[in-house]
Amino acid sequence: MKIGFFTDTYFPQVSGVSTSIKTLKQELEKLGHDVYIFTTTDPDAKEVEPRIIRMPSIPFISFKDRRVVIRGMLYAYHVAKEIDLDIVHTHTEFGVGILGKQTAKALDIPVVHTYHTMYEDYLHYIAKGKVLKPVHVKQLSKLYTNHMSGIICPSQRVVNKLKEYGIERPMSVIPTGIDVSQFKPAEEKLIESIRETYKIDNDACLLLSVSRISYEKNIQTLLKGMPKVVKEIPNVKLLIVGDGPFKTKLEKQVDELGLLEQVIFTGEIPNKDIAPFYQAADYFVSASDSETQGLTYTEAMAAKTKVVAKGNDYLDNLFDDESLGVTYAENEDFSQTLIDYIKKDVSTKQSILENKLYDISSEAFGKRVEEFYQKALVYFEENHQEYEDDSNLYSLKLFKK
Numbered sequence: 001m002k003i004g005f006f007t008d009t010y011f012p013q014v015s016g017v018s019t020s021i022k023t024l025k026q027e028l029e030k031l032g033h034d035v036y037i038f039t040t041t042d043p044d045a046k047e048v049e050p051r052i053i054r055m056p057s058i059p060f061i062s063f064k065d066r067r068v069v070i071r072g073m074l075y076a077y078h079v080a081k082e083i084d085l086d087i088v089h090t091h092t093e094f095g096v097g098i099l100g101k102q103t104a105k106a107l108d109i110p111v112v113h114t115y116h117t118m119y120e121d122y123l124h125y126i127a128k129g130k131v132l133k134p135v136h137v138k139q140l141s142k143l144y145t146n147h148m149s150g151i152i153c154p155s156q157r158v159v160n161k162l163k164e165y166g167i168e169r170p171m172s173v174i175p176t177g178i179d180v181s182q183f184k185p186a187e188e189k190l191i192e193s194i195r196e197t198y199k200i201d202n203d204a205c206l207l208l209s210v211s212r213i214s215y216e217k218n219i220q221t222l223l224k225g226m227p228k229v230v231k232e233i234p235n236v237k238l239l240i241v242g243d244g245p246f247k248t249k250l251e252k253q254v255d256e257l258g259l260l261e262q263v264i265f266t267g268e269i270p271n272k273d274i275a276p277f278y279q280a281a282d283y284f285v286s287a288s289d290s291e292t293q294g295l296t297y298t299e300a301m302a303a304k305t306k307v308v309a310k311g312n313d314y315l316d317n318l319f320d321d322e323s324l325g326v327t328y329a330e331n332e333d334f335s336q337t338l339i340d341y342i343k344k345d346v347s348t349k350q351s352i353l354e355n356k357l358y359d360i361s362s363e364a365f366g367k368r369v370e371e372f373y374q375k376a377l378v379y380f381e382e383n384h385q386e387y388e389d390d391s392n393l394y395s396l397k398l399f400k401k
């Protein structure tokens with residue numbers, strides 16, 4: 001098949017969405033498909049990239065590291081028409097995603113969508129939540145997904161939310177897979193060098209957090225619980241990997257809690273260099289409320305690092321055996337859950353881990369999406385009808401067949 005990905009976010013912009021898209025592209029190409037990415041320009045991007053079509057864009061007001069297309073959509077459509085796409089797969093509900101819907105309509109081919117982001121978790125970024133409300137997210141999501149031949153949901157949480165919105169399109173839970181081979185054991189010298197770089201003793205219990213440092217990642221809850229953890233496990237350290245708009249406030253919180261000796265900020269680490277950090281850690285910790293799935297959890301699992309995380313439907317199922325990790329329900333449960341789990345010192349069960357590693361692998365991810373495309377093609381043929389614009393928001397009359 002010739003598949004067109006339409007996304008506002010792609011490398012060199014670093015995010016879970018861009019990582020998911022790149023992983024899926026690679027796996028589908030291994031299966032013999034041709035994948036083309038229609039996305040935004042980026043000042044750090046290479047000038048020419050095979051099968052990547054970039055449209056002029058500017059930074060988005062509330063997310064300076066994210067971009068919005070300003071022109072070039074008609075050109076992108078003509079490229080898509082010349083390629084003769086078989087299916088469109090959108091990865092955003094805005095700009096380039098709208099273009100993807102209109103392209104599918106004009107070419108008379110099915111369009112599927114991955115609902116990557118739980119927007120209700122991010123409304124505070126836009127006019128501090130005073131303009132857009134959850135009801136607006138519901139309306140826009142329902143409007144955008146109308147006429148889709150299928151929706152990929154990274155977790156059951158997303159399915160439940162879309163059904164709550166009243167969306168009735170075919171849905172399938174397909175978590176993003178990871179390249180498990182990237183997390184094979186690193187050389188001991190490399191792991192030791194990480195501890196040496198950040199002045200962490202070999203006998204210290206090292207906790208690791210990896211994420212964009214923003215409010216919704218809830219790192220503040222980890223810090224709030226650390227004094228209790230330090231009291232019970234004096235040789236504990238917390239390594240916070242990442243960067244973002246909330247970093248300054250977290251650094252202030254660390255100072256106020258008297259945790260300057262226990263908490264270390266590394267700044268952003270390139271994804272290609274992250275595996276040894278997981279392996280240098282004893283436990284991966286998270287209190288995030290905003291994950292639809294969270295690649296960092298599966299990366300930790302692939303690195304054989306046990307996880308202590310705030311639970312949801314996806315994570316409770318992922319860590320359904322305590323040899324892999326444990327979840328907790330409320331923010332205030334973090335410190336005691338971590339302390340109890342560390343003291344229990346649970347051994348890894350190799351057979352359980354191996355089964356999980358295939359489930360979370362990029363190989364399994366690619367095959368599941370390929371199967372989903374086949375179902376979407378059948379659904380499109382069985383339910384074929386002319387697209388009708390539902391509102392002016394999605395009525396871009398840019399092109400004709």
